[in-house]
Amino acid sequence: MTSVPKHLKSGSVCPPLQENQLRLYSMRFCPYVQRAKLVLAAKNIPYEEINVNLVEKPEWYLEKNAPGQVPSLEWIESASKETRFVPESLVVSDYLDEIYPEVRLHPTDSYLKAQQRVLVERFNNVLGPFYKALRSQGKEGVEDLNKNLETYESALNDTYFGGSQAAMIDYMLWPWFERLPLLNDVGYHFNADGQFPKLAAWIHAMEENENVKKVKVPMELTKKFMQGYMQGKPEYDFE
Amino acid sequence: MTSVPKHLKSGSVCPPLQENQLRLYSMRFCPYVQRAKLVLAAKNIPYEEINVNLVEKPEWYLEKNAPGQVPSLEWIESASKETRFVPESLVVSDYLDEIYPEVRLHPTDSYLKAQQRVLVERFNNVLGPFYKALRSQGKEGVEDLNKNLETYESALNDTYFGGSQAAMIDYMLWPWFERLPLLNDVGYHFNADGQFPKLAAWIHAMEENENVKKVKVPMELTKKFMQGYMQGKPEYDFE
Incomplete structure (x- = not known):
């Protein structure tokens, strides 16, 4: 495993930017x-x-x-x-x-692209309740979270939101679905009543996606980070 | 003056959609x-x-x-x-x-387009204080409004944000600049200290823009509407 470069903070110097390097x-x-x-x-x-x-x-x-x-x-x-x-x-x-x-990653069809962008823009309706549930230890936000996830359940009419292959919309929504297990600890279990069969299948497909795998941070580290974050004292460097 | 169609409400029927009519x-x-x-x-x-x-x-x-x-x-x-x-x-x-x-209306250059989109996305930093100032009768939000307008003052390097002609970014930002005079009644006067000379010139140029003129609602009606809106009882039909 390659080591992760430390998170630079106040007082540090910006590493020089190289040509031909994004x-x-x-x-x-x-x-x-x-x-x-x-x-x-x-x-x-x-x-x-x-x-x-x-x-x-x-x-x-x-x-x-x-x-x-x-x-x-x-x-x-x-x-x-x-x-x-x-x-x-x-x-x-x-x-x-x-x-x-x-x-x-975006569809070339302008109408399809607009439809998908609406789902990405309105994803704040899921993010709000997601963080509310986390912060309130599951006391608030859970109902709203399920309610607003329904929009995404019904919008999913293929393996991926983008069609037969993962596309821009899938990657824009994914990071928070990857983090749904964080809510297990506060008593929220995604798809507990089987009300999100299409989203559950999509999550499964995304977990097998090679780009998702490549970018994934181990869940135990994410949990560790979130514990600090929720207490207002995030730690960034674990390794 | 053509009469404005009434705002349809609960209990109304949706007017039939015609072909070849947006x-x-x-x-x-x-x-x-x-x-x-x-x-x-x-x-x-x-x-x-x-x-x-x-x-x-x-x-x-x-x-x-x-x-x-x-x-x-x-x-x-x-x-x-x-x-x-x-x-x-x-x-x-x-x-x-x-x-x-x-x-x-968007620049064809992707980098320029991205820069302008950032200014549009971050305009919520202006909208928040704008509405806060309105709601608090100028007791809150005013300092933040001026502070966040500085970003737009310094981003303006031509007659319009979009260059020598009004472009997408100009039209996306404009509606709230047109409404700045609403804040006069709560004691906020845009550019009172002359700190926004470029924005002031842009506002002047936009007021002369034929599309802006075409779409403009008389300020006295906007004021009347906002009075009701602020009391939680907006009226929509005045004429």
């Missing part, structure tokens, strides 16, 4: 970063990963990206030699889909 | 709807407007669009005769830009 600013346990990594994996794009401590944020990172969030991309444009920077998980993912079109 | 579900005072209308105007796309009462929402509208928000588009696909539906202001706007490419 850089991803990352945090090992961030589901938004995972979106970008899934896209990078699906397109087989090589990149350098710089881990950022999101509590003690490096000054040099805040200068690049005032909100201090990850993921973001950075590279030196080969023609102009200018440094380029793109933040925000959905913008990063769509940007990569446009400039590396060999493996297309 | 329909916009709308609410006269909604800034998100205004985004879609600006795009429709910029592209000179004819459409039928169906106004929806957002308090007593029509049952037939909730069936089409469970969250009950506007804007949304609906039409009959000419080849398949199937009914198509697209909600969400940004999805609607981007969809229109893709299928009516004669007047392109």
Whole structure:
């Protein structure tokens, strides 16, 4: 197992950016970063990963990206030699889909693409209750979580949301489905009443997806991270 | 002045959808709807407007669009005769830009497009304080509003955010800039200290834009609407 580079924090120096090297600013346990990594994996794009401590944020990172969030991309444009920077998980993912079109993750049909984008934009309706359930130890959010997952159950009419192959929408939704077992500890069991048969089959298919496997962080580490995170003291470096 | 069709509410019947007629579900005072209308105007796309009462929402509208928000588009696909539906202001706007490419509102350069999309996505940082200031009668939100507007002041390096001509980003941001005078009544005066000279010039340029003029709702009516809205009793039909 390759060692994971430490998360750089306040007081650190930004590692020099190399030409012809795409850089991803990352945090090992961030589901938004995972979106970008899934896209990078699906397109087989090589990149350098710089881990950022999101509590003690490096000054040099805040200068690049005032909100201090990850993921973001950075590279030196080969023609102009200018440094380029793109933040925000959905913008990063769509940007990569446009400039590396060999493996297309968005449908070429505009209507289909719009339908899928609506499902991604409205996924906040699932994320809100998901985090609420986690924070409240399962006292709140659980009903809303199940209710809002119904939209995704009924939207799923093939093996993947994107059709017969995993596509952009699948990778944009996946990180939180991978984290659903976190809720077991607070008494929420996904599909306990068998009400989400299609989503359960999709989760199974996604777990077998090679890009998902490549990007996966061991669940025991994610749990360890989340314990600290929930107490407002996230630890980033375990190994 | 053409009369404005009444906002349909609970108990109403959905007007039959015609072939070869794009329909916009709308609410006269909604800034998100205004985004879609600006795009429709910029592209000179004819459409039928169906106004929806957002308090007593029509049952037939909730069936089409469970969250009950506007804007949304609906039409009959000419080849398949199937009914198509697209909600969400940004999805609607981007969809229109893709299928009516004669007047392109997004830059063709992917990097520029990504940069502009980040500014649109992060505009919630302005909207939050904007509504907070309105709701608190100017007691809260004002400082944050000015702070977050700085990002837009410094991003503006031409007449428009989109360059020498108004483009997608300009139309996506505009509806709330048009509504800034609403804050005068709660003691907030945009650019009072002259700290936003570029934004002020942009506002002036946008006010002269023919699409902005075409879509504009008289400020006295917007004020009247917002008074009701702030008391939780919005009125939709004034004329």
